[in-house]
Amino acid sequence: MSSADQISILADAIRAGSMRAIAHGITIVEQGGERAHLLLQRIHGGGGHARVIGFTGPPGAGKSTLVDQVAISFRRRGYRVAILAVDPTSPFTGGAILGDRIRMTTVVEDPTVFIRSMATRGALGGLARATFDAIAVLDAAQFDVILLETVGVGQVEVDVVRMVDTCVVVLVPGMGDTVQAFKAGILEIGDIFVLNKADREGAELLARDMRLLLSLESRVEGSWEQPLERAVATRGEGVPRIVDKIEAHTSFLLNSGEGKARRRRVIETSILRIITEKIAREILTNQRAVLDDVVAECEQRQLDVYAAAQRVLEGLQGKGILGGT
């Protein structure tokens, strides 16, 4: 059986919802390359109705527990749920950190909930590309809701969060200066804010600060008003209200046209990412000699990096590599 046949069979199994096939499919897209491309072509056309809900916030905010509770709540409402935990900040382990910690038993023991951790070390947007592709696999497998959990609020996290339909930002009291946290960019990326561990000291003050900052946001007529919800995720408190807000945001996306605009941006970014990744890979493999030459000349200060880049580009063009395959 050819590799293409195997991929076609895998694609069918993914579409049929086989958990084993889905897991294998995500491993393939994580690795990237031709097989990943082939799989994505095969599953393309299926799916298309999954909602992607992102959860972000500082480490220790209780995101995983909240995600588990939200998953349970969506399950109770009859939806098929997948959890994708993305860990971009692990160059040290090279593996997923999020996968290490214990998820709630109720979620893990539910055989219909798909759970997967992802971590990729590749430079130049590898993780964002892999996450986008993994979402495509889960979408093809007919999940209704994909919960995407990320660590921190750095640029990669922002890239990942920009792939979602709805972004939930999770904060907790005692994480230091609120203003500092807000400056880190969360106000712009959050559709829904959750103040987790709301029974802790400092929750009142944080809620007040956040309400003030949210009220300062410039808002046009008919735009989405970012809600602030309190929760104690470990006890499930506040979770149904959060899920209600997610549902409300889904309706907003649908009715306002904002949902369509977001999807379009996601596709566009994804295409640009594939192009730049492909070119970088081509240079690092087949154009290695040219690259080594110009790097040596830059080292000896005979060439600046911009002129070096131009020479590598001309080499690519001359060989007709970019338009090939």
Added chain:
Amino acid sequence: MSSADQISILADAIRAGSMRAIAHGITIVEQGGERAHLLLQRIHGGGGHARVIGFTGPPGAGKSTLVDQVAISFRRRGYRVAILAVDPTSPFTGGAILGDRIRMTTVVEDPTVFIRSMATRGALGGLARATFDAIAVLDAAQFDVILLETVGVGQVEVDVVRMVDTCVVVLVPGMGDTVQAFKAGILEIGDIFVLNKADREGAELLARDMRLLLSLESRVEGSWEQPLERAVATRGEGVPRIVDKIEAHTSFLLNSGEGKARRRRVIETSILRIITEKIAREILTNQRAVLDDVVAECEQRQLDVYAAAQRVLEGLQGKGILGGT
């Protein structure tokens, strides 16, 4: 006077060490494009002996104070010092956060110390590219030591930190689980570890944990042994020892050949970044119509993103755009 003439005059002024010219030069490279390229060509060939020392760690670790103290210490040893504070996590403000907070008077009042904050919102590695170019400007201006301060340990921070000759990781007691922090990749990127606020509760325990984790690192004969230094930066305690360790690491880089290998990697990454940025810009401007077409087809599920990327690439190739100018 032509724009090229103006840039040549600016380049001369930068090389002569004019603080105003340096600041203007960095603004130009922040903006990118043709003028930036021209300036970098003009200053190219000068400089080349500046050491870049990176400081990273979680918000609240006291990095800024430590950087200021290290700057003072280097000044006392007779070096010319520049401070570059890079803030990749500020999509919200669009401006530099680090610039907001008050630096130590001793540093700010020293007219020979150049201080600048940078924050860029651009996707696809814009900040890393701008930081690399700003370092080139400071290098051309004959600074001996460039202190590069970054926030957090996300992927962009890792990208920026990979540009430095020596990376100092700053930690403090009470930032939560040590193991969690180490999993976030800092063990791999740090050449020198500083336990700041060492007079605080929990410092002993953190030092023990860190020593244990550092001892687990696989180390080959003749490689650098990452030191752990204690400091109370606000009182300047421990700072001379940290500067000694930086000097020792500089010698190690020089004698081992590791310094040369690092510089080569920095140049290579920089070239790849320029190429991918250039291609992305070309697509988003001159190929806008083609891009919009394929995005629309992807939206309607007539095309997958990989096939879409291929079509955009073929358009670029066909028009001979990549090899042009």
